[in-house]
Amino acid sequence: MADQLTLAFDTSAAHCAAALLLGDTILASRVEEMQKGQAERLMPLLEEVLAEAGRTWRDLDRIGVGIGPGNFTGIRISVSAARGLALSLGIPAIGVSALEAMAFTPAQQGQTLAVLDARQGNLYAQTFAKDGQALDAPALCASDDIPADAPRGTLQVVGHEAPTLAARLGAQAVITSGGDIVEAIARIAANREADGIRPAPLYLRPADAAPPKDPAPVIL
Secondary structure (H helix, E strand, O other), rough: OOOEEEEEOOOOOEEEEEEEOOOOOEEEEEEOOOOOOOHHHHHHHHHHHHHHHHOOOHOOEEEEEOOOOOOOHHHHHHHHHHHHHHHOOOOOEEEEOHHHHHHHHOOOOOOEEEEEEEEEOEEEEEOOOOOOOOOOOOOOEEEEOOOOOOOOOOOEEEEHHHHHHHHOOOEEEEEEEEEEHHHHHHHHHHHOOOOOOOOOOOOOOOOOOOOOOOOOOOOO
16 A cells, blocks of 8 residues: 555564665665674664654554574564564564565566575575566575576576576576665565464574473473
């Protein structure tokens, strides 16, 4: 809707990012690079974005939130904040994956392969059609495995080491920033039907931290 106000944010990577969208117009957008501290910075950042546009929490019509894949702690921070805001404000919260947001940003001429660094030589990857529809499920794979099944022709590659992957695939590399991604989250969330389902983290790998070996204490 032309007058719908959507606040989107993302902390699934090494940043704290937010964007405020009214209809098709971005009113304010902020990205702060940080390795840690997103939990303390997110809410003040959101208030600053709202204040920059002269809006308040009660003006919002919906929330858009990045659900990953990415940093486990960062994903939990954003998803928990989105759920809490949606509940307190009585508005829907829409989860958008980082891969979908990355694929939304280029001026697509064909299929788009969105790629995120999953560390240890692995990647999160997903392929999208020209209209933004997913052609496969998001997956965790080794970097060397991507060329085997990747589409050819007018393929675009966006994300981690896009130029290198594009060269291997005979594709075109597209470079995006954290600001592009959070603004795409806002636009996707604004146009997606609210189904009443709360946003949930998109985890494609187990946590790096191992569970404790000792049994948990009994709570009386």
